Amino acid sequence: MDKSAVEVVETKLRKMNEAVEDRNEQMNDKEMKGFLQLYNRYMVGRSKKQQIEWDLIQQPSDNMLQRYDSLPKPQKSEEAALLSKLAVLKLNGGLGTSMGCKGPKNVIEVRGDTTFLDLIVQQIEHLNITYPGANVQLLLMNSFNTDAETAKIIQKYQDTHVTITTFQQSRYPRIIKESLEPMPVTHEGYAHQDWYPPGHGDFFEALYNSDLVESLLAQGKEYLFVSNVDNLGATVDLNILKNIVDREVEYCMELTDKTRADIKGGTIISYDGKVSLLEVAQVPPQYIEEFKSVSKFKVFNTNNIWVSLRAVKRIMQANEMKLDIIVNNKEVAGQKVIQLETAIGAAITYFNNACGVNVPRSRFLPVKATSDLLLIQSNMYNLKSGSLVMNPARQFGTTPVIKLGTEFKKVAQYLERFGSIPDVLELDHLTVSGDVSFGANTTLKGTVIVVANPGNKIMIPAGSVIENKVVVGSLHVIPH
Incomplete structure (x- = not known):
């Protein structure tokens, strides 16, 4: 892209940014630099788009993708020392709006009156009490949408055995799709709602810019375990931690077996002799069905990532990381815009001795919709020290498939439709x-299917036992 064009965009953006009265609502210099680099790469890449060469893709070796059951277990005597090297980071930038809730998603109640964040704190506190001296810390990467509210929420954990530190990921301006310029607004400067957080790939830059990398290293921390705040299966695992410490792995991605419901998830591959992540957006159209197949690409990325802090420092200091750009199309106030985002999984190629681990499905329990919430709140799981453990009374290793219609989409609606x-x-x-x-x-x-036709209503009475039935129409089911 022409340098003068970038300078024009920068000048325009700086003027609008400076017009924002509240300094906390402004982009800082590091965010401005990060956005302009991403924007420039996007503009250059539009004319030089490179597609992946399908013939170069190979299945990962056993060394690149290890089976979880092959990992050595640590001795009891080394567990505390391993944990002392670790901090836990949760990606905490999301709001609960998709489920009809206000504020950060972390405050949604998932078991009784216990929230996502309550469970996470319980898990880490249990580790710190069980292993004195481990002092596993909790870091929360907030977005500007969740930062202020989360700061208030975490005050209730002051008396726990968990040190909680927050930092904020970048704020970037949306780009008008037609003109490809940063989005102008009707007022002179940007307001809170005019920015967007640029995806969890921003984790590396935001963490480095926060000076937390240096701080954690100075405290003897060497590794971060990173996961989404809404994945209740993403608990600290000592087998994985021992493996990455013993093998000096700089980046480890957890993947789990793919089902037909996971066909769009990114997968680990060997590409040109190096471990890489293959996302559906990178796949040439003629190979999409092959990518979705569960026979060739058997695992998908859970977004549970273990990463070396020293490696992050080295890579960020060298300014080496240029993550693949994800173009997210949106519409804001009737204006078609794009958001330039990046994903944390794409960073795997920048680390030495990177690998994946094929973990059990129990480590992937995301709550993206009320269908997931129903499973998490049910007797399918027992709660133990903040962790969900499958009920031993369940006779199958798999969990049921649950699909709830739009009438159950919002948490309040969902709760109203279940007596318990x-x-x-x-x-x-x-x-x-x-x-x-x-x-x-x-x-x-x-298998239970209950469908109320438009204008009709179905009420399942209290105490009903429904087994292998299809209920359609408008009726009351008589309990057994």
Whole structure:
């Protein structure tokens, strides 16, 4: 891209940024530099788009993708020393709006009145009490959307055995799709809602700019375990930690077996002799079906990442990291815009001795919708020291597939439609659509499909046991 064009964009952006009265709502110099580098790479890349060469893709070697059950277990005597090298970081930039909730997603109640963040703090406190001297710290990477509210929330953890540190990821301006210039606004400067957080790939730059890398290294911390705040399966695992310490792995990605519901998830490959992440957006159109197949690409990225702090420092100091740009199309106030984002998984190619571990599905329990929430809140799981453990009474190793219709989309609607969370221990599949309500103490077994046609209503009475049934229309089901 022409240097003068970048300078024009920078001048315009700086003027709008300086017009923002509240300094906390402005981009700082490091964010400005980061955005302009990303923007410049995007503009250059538009005319020089490179597609992946499909013939160069190979399945990862056993060294690149290890099986979890092959990892050595640490001796009891070394567990505390391993944990003393670790800090835990949660990606905490998301709001609960997609589930009809206000504020950060971390405050959604997932087990009784216990929130995502409550469970995370319980997990880490349990480690610090069990292993005196480990002092596993909790870091939260907030976005400007969640930072202020999270600062208030974490005050309630002051008396726990957990040190909590927050920092904020970057704020970038959206780009008008037609003109490809940073989005102008109707007022003179940017307001809170005019910015966007540029994806979790920003983690590396935001962490480095916060000076936390140096601080953690000075405290003897060597590794970070990074995961999404809403993945309740992402707990500290000593087997994985021992493996990366013993093998001096700089970056380790957790992947789990793919099902037909996970066909769009990124997967680990060997590309030109180096470990890489292959995302669906990189796949040439003629190979999309092959990519989605569970026979060739058997695992997908859970976004549970273990990373060396020394390696992050080295790479960021050298300004080596140029992550693949994800173009996210949006519409804001009737204006078509794009957001330039990056993903943390794409960074795997920049680290030495990087690898993946094929972990059990139990380490991937994200809550993206009320369908996930129903499973998490059910008797499918028991709660132990903040961690969800599958109920031993469940006779199968897999969890049921649950699909709830739009009437259940918001948490408040979802809660109104269940007198209590059903017994799902023997459930394989549940699909619910339309105006459907469940009474208290219901039991669902096998495959259950309940569909209320438009304008009709179905009420499942309290105490009902429904097994391998399709219920359609408008009716009250008589309990057994």
